[in-house]
Amino acid sequence: MNTSQSSLDGFLKNSRPIEPVSTSQEIRDRGSTFVANIFHATTPEAAKAKVDYLRNVTHSSKRATHEIAAWRCMVLKGGRTGLDGPDDFELKNGFSDDGEQWAGSKILKTMESLAILDAVVIVSRWYGGIMLGPVRFSHIETCASEVCRAFKKSEELKEAITMLSTLDDILNQLRFELASLSSDGKKASSADGPSKKPDYSSWTPDDLPKAKRVIAAREKAIVTVKKMIAKRREG
Structure with a gap:
């Protein structure tokens, strides 16, 4: 055979x-x-x-x-x-x-x-x-x-979703870190921990433009939160 x-x-x-x-x-x-x-x-x-x-x-x-x-x-x-x-x-x-x-x-x-x-x-x-x-x-x-x-387009969407998942993880961890540096000195509670990750499983190749916009938004949010963390540490 x-x-x-x-x-x-x-x-x-x-x-x-x-x-x-x-x-x-x-x-x-x-x-x-x-x-x-x-x-x-x-x-x-x-x-x-x-x-x-x-x-x-x-x-x-x-x-x-x-x-x-x-x-x-x-x-x-x-x-x-x-x-x-x-x-x-x-x-x-x-x-x-x-x-x-x-x-x-x-x-x-x-x-x-x-x-x-x-x-x-x-x-x-x-x-x-x-x-x-x-x-x-x-x-x-x-x-x-x-x-x-x-x-x-299908392969580009897969790559975009992989990138989004990575950015979501980074942003969640940074937000948790920011919460732990709250100005009132309280430590972050379990409720302040990483939130549930978005579900992208229903996205199709037609959603590729949206995926690119969300990636840009996540990257911008990461930069913003990093600046806030740095500012609180300095304070």
């Missing part, structure tokens, strides 16, 4: 379906239909397994004529642990035309242009019986670009 099929069997043992990070709008042209999906994939083997999953599970009732794919994965070099930094990793990329010559490389170029990493993009095409000529590549690139941009 090949590695991707083995990985696919592992996916199928999980009762939950494998959901893409994003799915593009359909493009229909003279009977043909094009649609792209992007999945997380940290290794080429995982990428190929996602292709198999889409072909054999998601599209099992209506097989696509082509499942064109490309992947870019940052993987550990042999014998490395990742503790020594970026030099422990290497980029592995590849593509599959699945019978649509040159199409896979066009998806890969789209991923490269948007600096997409640890993902696989799959553009499914259902052939409608009429040859489309070069325009088919434009459709493939348009679908791929759409999901790549959505993936990029």
